[in-house]
Amino acid sequence: MPALDSILDVKPLTMPAAMALSKAAGAPAAARAATYRIIKTNEVDAYEQGATQQETLATTFAAAAPESDKYTGKARKAAKLSIADAPVKKFSDLKTLIKSLPADSDMIAHVPKIKTTPTSNRVKEEKRNVRVNVFLYAASREDDNDFHLILGRDPSLTPEMYMTMELSGLPPSNSASFEKLKAARDAFKAFFGDDLPGTRYDFYDPPIPVRVEGSLFFDMSHSSGQRPGPKSLKSRMPTIFEVHPITKIVFNP
Amino acid sequence: MTRSSGKKRARTPPPNDAQVSPPLNPLRTGMPAPDSIIGVKQIKRGGKVYRIIKTNEMDAYDKPVRAKRKRSQ
Numbered sequence: 001m002p003a004l005d006s007i008l009d010v011k012p013l014t015m016p017a018a019m020a021l022s023k024a025a026g027a028p029a030a031a032r033a034a035t036y037r038i039i040k041t042n043e044v045d046a047y048e049q050g051a052t053q054q055e056t057l058a059t060t061f062a063a064a065a066p067e068s069d070k071y072t073g074k075a076r077k078a079a080k081l082s083i084a085d086a087p088v089k090k091f092s093d094l095k096t097l098i099k100s101l102p103a104d105s106d107m108i109a110h111v112p113k114i115k116t117t118p119t120s121n122r123v124k125e126e127k128r129n130v131r132v133n134v135f136l137y138a139a140s141r142e143d144d145n146d147f148h149l150i151l152g153r154d155p156s157l158t159p160e161m162y163m164t165m166e167l168s169g170l171p172p173s174n175s176a177s178f179e180k181l182k183a184a185r186d187a188f189k190a191f192f193g194d195d196l197p198g199t200r201y202d203f204y205d206p207p208i209p210v211r212v213e214g215s216l217f218f219d220m221s222h223s224s225g226q227r228p229g230p231k232s233l234k235s236r237m238p239t240i241f242e243v244h245p246i247t248k249i250v251f252n253p
Numbered sequence: 254m255t256r257s258s259g260k261k262r263a264r265t266p267p268p269n270d271a272q273v274s275p276p277l278n279p280l281r282t283g284m285p286a287p288d289s290i291i292g293v294k295q296i297k298r299g300g301k302v303y304r305i306i307k308t309n310e311m312d313a314y315d316k317p318v319r320a321k322r323k324r325s326q
Contacts, residue, residue: 137283155282203306226313
């Protein structure tokens with residue numbers, strides 16, 4: 001069977017033509033009545049649409065080229081680079097924070113509709129700042145220079161639960177949010193030094209305790225199709241709400 | 254030229270405590286799928302030791318970075 005996190009969809013297989021043929025061929029009734037399920041996964045041959053294993057290994061520990069910190073994305077840029085004008089609400093557990101969020105389906109059906117254009121700014125539900133004690137399980141760096149952090153509950157707690165929180169690429173230096181976003185990003189870079197993640201996810205063993213502060217953001221761009229997150233944890237990421245941008249991160253608080 | 258078979262090989266010194274690392278526990282909460290792991294590196298931060306587990310996992314909507322080929326003029 002495929003890994004649980006790789007499963008996209010399950011459909012019963014109906015093959016009237018094949019069943020008719022097997023009947024004609026004299027197959028036993030029990031065999032003709034057999035049912036199958038097609039389990040759609042996101043697994044592909046490793047050589048498809050990407051680097052080969054050898055290329056991957058060669059580049060895994062290669063020195064990272066200097067990269068820009070500038071935000072280069074477009075979708076909902078106004079919201080992603082702004083900090084909500086609201087007090088900070090503290091949460092000691094990610095589960096409580098996630099429980100306090102509106103359902104994704106409500107946000108997708110939001111009135112007025114949440115657009116994904118660069119000028120799309122925060123809607124009412126995103127005008128919230130939060131602070132939460134969590135653990136850093138994994139991180140990657142996106143093409144737009146955001147760092148995707150996958151943060152979860154204390155590893156000793158059940159159920160497992162994870163959420164994406166992003167250290168945004170930086171806005172222009174004259175932006176109101178620049179200093180806070182840069183300070184948060186610098187704290188992350190200082191902790192990892194030369195061991196920053198690349199476009200593929202790094203996982204951390206054991207998960208690293210952190211305290212994160214930032215504004216809530218609904219990732220409307222991924223409200224359909226593939227959701228964000230590494231394959232190994234995605235099934236336990238119950239929302240596409242994010243903390244985005246992170247305005248403060250403290251390691252080992 | 255062939256190497257002398259009688260030559261003694263240099264022995265690898267025994268690892269000290271800092272080098273000893275327990276094997277990865279794939280059942281630990283939040284671990285990546287074993288077949289996604291492409292490398293492991295140990296780091297020390299604030300007196301604590303962590304392992305960075307490099308994987309081939311990406312956000313499913315992202316395209317892997319491919320090595321750029323030089324364009325012929």
